[in-house]
Amino acid sequence: MNYSPWQRQIRLIVTQALAEDLAAGDVTTTALISPELEGQGIITVEEEGILAGIEVAEEVFRQVDPGIHFEKLAFDGEKLSPGKAVAQVSGKAASILQAERTALNFLQHLSGIATETRRYVEAVSGTKAKILDTRKTVPGLRLLEKYAVRVGGGQNHRRSLGDGILIKDNHLAALRSQGLGIGEVVKIARQNAPHTLRIEVEVEALEQVEEALRAGADVIMLDNMPLDQMRQAVGLVQGRALIEASGGINLGNVRQVAETGVDFISIGALTHSIRALSFSLSLQASQPGIHI
Amino acid sequence: MNYSPWQRQIRLIVTQALAEDLAAGDVTTTALISPELEGQGIITVEEEGILAGIEVAEEVFRQVDPGIHFEKLAFDGEKLSPGKAVAQVSGKAASILQAERTALNFLQHLSGIATETRRYVEAVSGTKAKILDTRKTVPGLRLLEKYAVRVGGGQNHRRSLGDGILIKDNHLAALRSQGLGIGEVVKIARQNAPHTLRIEVEVEALEQVEEALRAGADVIMLDNMPLDQMRQAVGLVQGRALIEASGGINLGNVRQVAETGVDFISIGALTHSIRALSFSLSLQASQPGIHI
C-alpha cells in the first residue's frame, strides 16, 4: 500500500463513489443541519467478522471534509466481535452525515470478502494449500477486492490478463480446431511468452496432466476434477509442477480438496457472491447551533 | 436508457472495468492466438434466474473490438432456464477471449440482483406494497445496480442524497441535542427544502407517527418495527401519508410485512449481499490460422 499509483486509484474509486451519492448535494442535511454544528460518530460492526477497508473509509471522510478527524479503533485483518467500534469520527455533523453511507458501503463489502476468505483459510489450515482468488470480481473494485482477499489471509491469482500466462479451456478449444493438442499449445506459449513468466495450463482429465508436464508447463490447474482424480494428479506430478484446484469448491469440501496435496485452491465466490458484513454509524451532536 | 449521460456513464464503467483486466494486455492470448483466427462464442446461463445487463455485456465486446458481432438471444427481464443461451458473439477469437471475463462479471452481478429482486416482488404479489432498493450499493455500480432492481420488477428509492428528503435517525439525533423534536424537524425541513420535494421521515415508535403527520410529513418510514406495530401505524395514518417499511426484512417475512398495508418495502440486501448468477462463455474457432 505504499506506492503512489495504488493510492491514486483508491482516491479515484472513492471520488467516484462519492460522486454517485453527493454530486447533486445532500438536500436533507442542507435543509436541516447548521454548517456550524459539530458532532461525533462511532462506526460499529454488528456481527462477527474480519475488518477490511478501514483506510478506504478514512479516505471517504477525508474527501468529504478534510477537517474531519478519523480515529481508527481497529485495523484491517483484525477479528471483530459484534458491537466492536472500529472508528470514531469527529467534526462537522453535516460532513459526517454526507460521508456515512459511502464509507459504510466500502466497509461492509470489503469486510465481507475478508471474512469469507478467512473462513476458507482456516478450513485448510495445516495443509500446504493456499487459498487464491480469481478474476471473477465486481467490475471497478478488483484492486480493493484483491486487497481484501489478502487481508483475509488469501493470496492473489492474476490481477489481470497481463501478468500471467494461463491457458484456459477456450484457448485450448480454439487451437484444437487448428489441430493442436495441449502439449503443442504449452510449447507455443513457452516460445512466445515473455521470458519473465511461468506457463500455467488448465486440464480437465488426467491424460492431459502428463502431456502438459512433458511440454514444460510450470503450473497445472485441475478444473472441476473429482477428489480422487485430484489425488491421482498430485501423485502423477510428483512436484515437477505446481498444482491448482479450481471449480465447484466451497466451505463444505475445501478441506478435502486441500488434503489431496494441491498447492493452490482458487475460489470465485470469494469476490462474486459475498454477503456484506453489517456496520452502522451512530451520530451525536456535540455543540449548539441550528439552521435558519 | 435513451439519453446520453446514462450511456456515457455505462461506457465509462465498462472502460474502467476493461482497464482492470486488459490495461497491460493479454499475454496468454497474444502468445497463442493468431490475430487472424476467427471464432464464435455462446454465452450461456447455468442456473435459473432473471437476465440483466445484456447491453452492458454488448458494450464490453464493442469496446474490446468494434468488429465483434454481438447477437442478443435473450433480453433484460427475461426469465432464464439453466442452459439458455443469452448471446452469441462472433469475430476475432482473440477479442472474444479478451472480453469474456469482464462481460461475464457484469452479467453475473446484475442478473444476480434482478433475480433476487424478482423473488421479493413475487413474494408480495397481490398486495399494494412495492419493493424498493436502498443506497447500500457496491461503490461505483449504483447506476447499474438500481437499473437491475428495476429489471427485476422493483422500484428505486433515492439514487443519491440530492434527489429526496429523507430525515433519518442520525438527523433526528443531531437535532434532538438542539432541543428539537421530530415535529419541529419536519417543519424545518418543509420550510427549507426545495419546493419540488416531498418530506420523508424515519420513525422508530408509534408516538412519532402522529407527530410527523401533524407536522406535514408526506412519507413515513417505519424502521425495524414489529409487524403489529406496522399494522397499527397503517391504521393510524389512514392514507394521510405514504408508508415505507425498512430494516430486517427478508424473503421469509416480506409477505407478512406487505400484508400490514404499507406502501413500500425497502431491502438493502437487494444490492449489498447478492449471489452472482452463473454464466459461461464457450468458444469455437471457425477459421484456420495459427500464430508463429
Next chain:
Amino acid sequence: MNYSPWQRQIRLIVTQALAEDLAAGDVTTTALISPELEGQGIITVEEEGILAGIEVAEEVFRQVDPGIHFEKLAFDGEKLSPGKAVAQVSGKAASILQAERTALNFLQHLSGIATETRRYVEAVSGTKAKILDTRKTVPGLRLLEKYAVRVGGGQNHRRSLGDGILIKDNHLAALRSQGLGIGEVVKIARQNAPHTLRIEVEVEALEQVEEALRAGADVIMLDNMPLDQMRQAVGLVQGRALIEASGGINLGNVRQVAETGVDFISIGALTHSIRALSFSLSLQASQPGIHI
C-alpha cells in the same frame, strides 16, 4: 459549501477557466517581471452592488500560486459601495498578474447576478412571494450561478432535470396528441414518479388549474398569465397547492405579480441576461528585482 463534491466542482471550473487564459503561459509577464518581484494587489468594486464569488476568486489565486496570500475584505452577500476594496492579495507580482483577469471575470459575473437578484427580492419584500431562478443558465456555470442567486436572496428552482417533476407545455403537447388531457397527465406523473418528489405542472389558462388540482398536482405554474388571471388562479386554488408565476416578469411588474398572492416568481433573466458588476485590481510592487 461544506461538502466535497461542491468544492471539487468549483476547483474544476476554476481550473478550466485558468486553462483558457494561461495554458500557453503569459508571454508578457514572463518577458517583463522578475520571478522574485513581490507585490500587493487590491481588488475594488467600481459601482454599487452585492458581492458574490469572493471564495471563487480566492480559489483562482490559490491555483495560480499557493504562495499568494488572499485576504477577504468583504463577504458574499455584502452590499458594496463604489470604491470598496473586497480583497487584498500579496505575493509574487507575476502570479498576481496571471490570476487577475480570471478572478475578476468570476467576480463580475457572479456579483452581477447577486445584485440583480437582490433588486427583485427587495421589490417583493413584504409579500409572501419568493424569487426563483430557472434552468436558463450560462452553460458550464449553473452551479455557481444558482449559488449567486441564493447569495442575492433568491431561492433555487430545479438544479437539473433530475431533481423535480415539472410538466411543461411541451410534455402536455406531446401527450395531447395521445388523447390525454392535463388531469390524466398529472395522474400518470404521480403514478410513475419517484415517491420522494412533488408534482408541478405548467398551466396557461384558468380551466387547467382546477383540473390539475383534482388530479393531485402539488404545485401549479402559471405561464405568462395576465395579472387578473393570476389573482383568479390564487383564489381558485385556495392553498390546496403552491403557485408559481413565470414568464415576462421584470423589475417593473414583479411587485404587482407578487401582490396577486402567488408563492413563487421565477425569472430567467436572473441568469441569462446579466450586466457584469465592475471590479478592478490595482497592483503595487513592493520589492526590488528585475528580469534580465
Next chain:
Amino acid sequence: MNYSPWQRQIRLIVTQALAEDLAAGDVTTTALISPELEGQGIITVEEEGILAGIEVAEEVFRQVDPGIHFEKLAFDGEKLSPGKAVAQVSGKAASILQAERTALNFLQHLSGIATETRRYVEAVSGTKAKILDTRKTVPGLRLLEKYAVRVGGGQNHRRSLGDGILIKDNHLAALRSQGLGIGEVVKIARQNAPHTLRIEVEVEALEQVEEALRAGADVIMLDNMPLDQMRQAVGLVQGRALIEASGGINLGNVRQVAETGVDFISIGALTHSIRALSFSLSLQASQPGIHI
C-alpha cells in the same frame, strides 16, 4: 472550425453543459413520455438578431441522442427576424425534451453576443476601425464567445495571456517601482519576448505615446482617453504604430471614437454584459405510444 482540437473542446463544453442538466436523468420525461414516442420540434427566434451557435445546438442534440435528425434552417451570421425558425429536430420525443434547454441556453447566449457585436460593427462602418473583444469573458466559454464575436463581424484580441504581448497598467506600475519608465519597459519586452510577437503597450497620456514609439512599440492602446486626446494621439503616431482605443466605449460613442482614426476599438461588454437573444422550442408528437 475545421481542426480537431476546436471540435474536441466544443464537444467537451457541450458534454459538461449536459451533465449539469441531465446527469441525474430527467424524472419528468421518464415518468410521462414513452421511449417509443416520436416527435418533431421547431426552434424559433423570438426577436430580431444575429444567429450564432447553431452547430453547438446541433452538437447538443447529437450527444443526447445520435438518432435525432437536426436540420438547420438558418446559419451562423444570418440576420433573423422575429418568428424565424432556425432549426427543425425530429426523433424520439424524450430526447428532444432532454436536449431542449441546453441547446437553447447556448443559442441565446452566443446569438446575444453576435447581435450586440453586429451593432457595434455597423456603428463604425465606413471607418477603418475594427471592433475587438477582450479577455473579459464568461469563465469556461471564452472559445465560443470569441467565435460569436467573429460571427457578429468583430475581430478577436488575444485569446489568452500566451498569444500576444500586451503591457498593461499593472505591468508598468510594477516596473515603475523598479525605476523603469514606459520606454525602458517596451525595450525589455522587445528583448525578451519571442521573436514571433509584436509589442503592444497601454498608455494613459499623450506623453507616453512618443516614448513608447521611440522604444519600438508596434501597437499602442489608448486607455480611457478623451476623444480629443485620441485624435492627437493618432496625429502623433502618423502610422508608425497601430492604435487601439479601449475603456468606456459604448454604442453611444463608438462612432466618434472610430472617427478619431484609431485602428481598433475593444469592448469588454461584448462578452461580459450580454442580454440573451430569446429562442423557444415547440414540440409536436408525431406517433402514438404511451408510457405505462
Next chain:
Amino acid sequence: MNYSPWQRQIRLIVTQALAEDLAAGDVTTTALISPELEGQGIITVEEEGILAGIEVAEEVFRQVDPGIHFEKLAFDGEKLSPGKAVAQVSGKAASILQAERTALNFLQHLSGIATETRRYVEAVSGTKAKILDTRKTVPGLRLLEKYAVRVGGGQNHRRSLGDGILIKDNHLAALRSQGLGIGEVVKIARQNAPHTLRIEVEVEALEQVEEALRAGADVIMLDNMPLDQMRQAVGLVQGRALIEASGGINLGNVRQVAETGVDFISIGALTHSIRALSFSLSLQASQPGIHI
C-alpha cells in the same frame, strides 16, 4: 494491436500530442488557407531505415480531420529506401497542414527505434541471442517505443515493474544490509512472488551465478560482464537457467556478446538515445478557393 485498451492509449497519446501543437489553433493556416481548399500530401522518407508508426500517423490525421483520406504506401517493418513514399493523404489542405508536424514527429521517432533495433538484430543473426529493450524509455511513449522495438525484430523485456520479477543491484544492496546474500534473496522472492512469475536476478560476478542457480533462479542477468566471464557463466549454467547480458553493449560488440551463448541481450540505447529517421510531407493544392 487488436484489443481496445491498446488503441485507447494510442488515441490518447495522439490526442495529447495534437494538443501540444494545436490547442491554441493554427494562426498561419487560418490566416492563409481557405477552409474549402483541397490538397494532397505525400509523406516521404529521406534516408534508409525501417518503418514504424504508420498507423499512429494515420490516427493523427484522423483526429485532426476524419474527412482526410490516408492511404498507406508502406507498412510497419518494411525496409525503406531514401525517397520512398510511405503514405498519401488527401482532403482539406488546412487539415493536412495542421496534422503534418505531429504525424512526422511520431514517424521519425518510432522508425528511428525500429531502424536501430534492426541493426542489432541483424548483427546477431545466426546466434540464438534475442535482442531485448529495457525500461529506459522516453516518459509517456513506452507503449509505442516497445512496439517499435518489436517492429524492428527485437523482443520486449518487462513493460513495467508489475509484470516480471527482476532482482537488481539495488535490491541486493538493500537486503545485504540485512545480512542476506543473493541465494537467500532469490529464495525469498520465490516464496513471496506470484506463482505465475519466473525469478530473474542480476549478478556481477561468477561466484553469484552458482548461488543464484542453487536458490532456484529461472533467469540470470549478467551485468556489465567482460566477454570471457560471460562465456564462463554460460558454461557454468549449462541450460539450468536462461541468461541475459546487459550493460555497455553496442553495435561494435553485440555480435561477440551473442557468440558467448547468452539467450538475451538487452540494450537501453534502443529507446533512450535514438537518432530520428528523417521524413517530410510535400503538399499540393488540388482545387481553387482562397481565403478572404
Next chain:
Amino acid sequence: MNYSPWQRQIRLIVTQALAEDLAAGDVTTTALISPELEGQGIITVEEEGILAGIEVAEEVFRQVDPGIHFEKLAFDGEKLSPGKAVAQVSGKAASILQAERTALNFLQHLSGIATETRRYVEAVSGTKAKILDTRKTVPGLRLLEKYAVRVGGGQNHRRSLGDGILIKDNHLAALRSQGLGIGEVVKIARQNAPHTLRIEVEVEALEQVEEALRAGADVIMLDNMPLDQMRQAVGLVQGRALIEASGGINLGNVRQVAETGVDFISIGALTHSIRALSFSLSLQASQPGIHI
C-alpha cells in the same frame, strides 16, 4: 516555472510516466523489501554535461511517496563532471526503488537536450546568432523539451501552431496553385493575422527575400541555403527584418552559419535526435527490517 498551468502539466506528465511503470505495482520490491525498511539513494551523473530536469525528478519521487526527502545537490543549467552527485533521496527503500527508473528517464533525456544545446550555444558564442529549437519534438514532451533547450542556453521558437505566424513551403505551394506569389501571401497573412503577431516567412531563394520584405515580412527564414547565399541575404535585408537560418545545420557548420550575420539558427536535432546523458541511482538501506 511559477504559474500553475505549467506545474499542473508537469504533474500530469509525471503521473502518466509513473503509470507506465507502476500501474500494476512493483512485484519485485513487494516480494522482497519490507515496507518499513528505510534507505538512502544518491543520483550520480556518469559523464560530462548540463543538468536539466532536477525538479521533474523531484516531482517523480514526490508522487511515488510524499514522505521521501529529496535534496538537490545540483541545479538545472549547472555543468556536471562525471561522478557528480545531483541529488540525494532518503525515505522508504521501497519508494526509492519504485521511483528510480522514471526519475532517471526524465533526467537523462532532458539533460541530454540541455547538453547538446549548450554545445551549439558555445559554438556560436561571440556572434549575434541565437540558437532556436523547432516543433520537431518527441510527442508528449514538448513543454519539457523546450524548457531543457532554455536551460541549455537556447531560445524557443514557436511552442505551437497557435503562437506565431510562420509561412512555410507547403503554405506557399498551396497558394501558388491559386496563382499567388510569396509577396501576395505575406500581404494576406498581414491582413488576416491577429494584430499581435509578426509575420515570418520561409524562403528558399534570394529572389524571394526582397519580395517578402517589400510585402512587409517581419522575419525571414532561410531554408537550407548555402553559406554564401545566406551572406547575400543578410546583405540584402540590411536590418529591415530579422533573419533565421534553418535546415542541415550541425555542430560542424553552425559557427560558419552564425558568422553570416543571421539573427537566429534553428536546429531540429536539439529535440529529435538526442543521446541521453547517463545517470544512475545507488541505494543503501539504513535501517533493519525484513519482509516475511
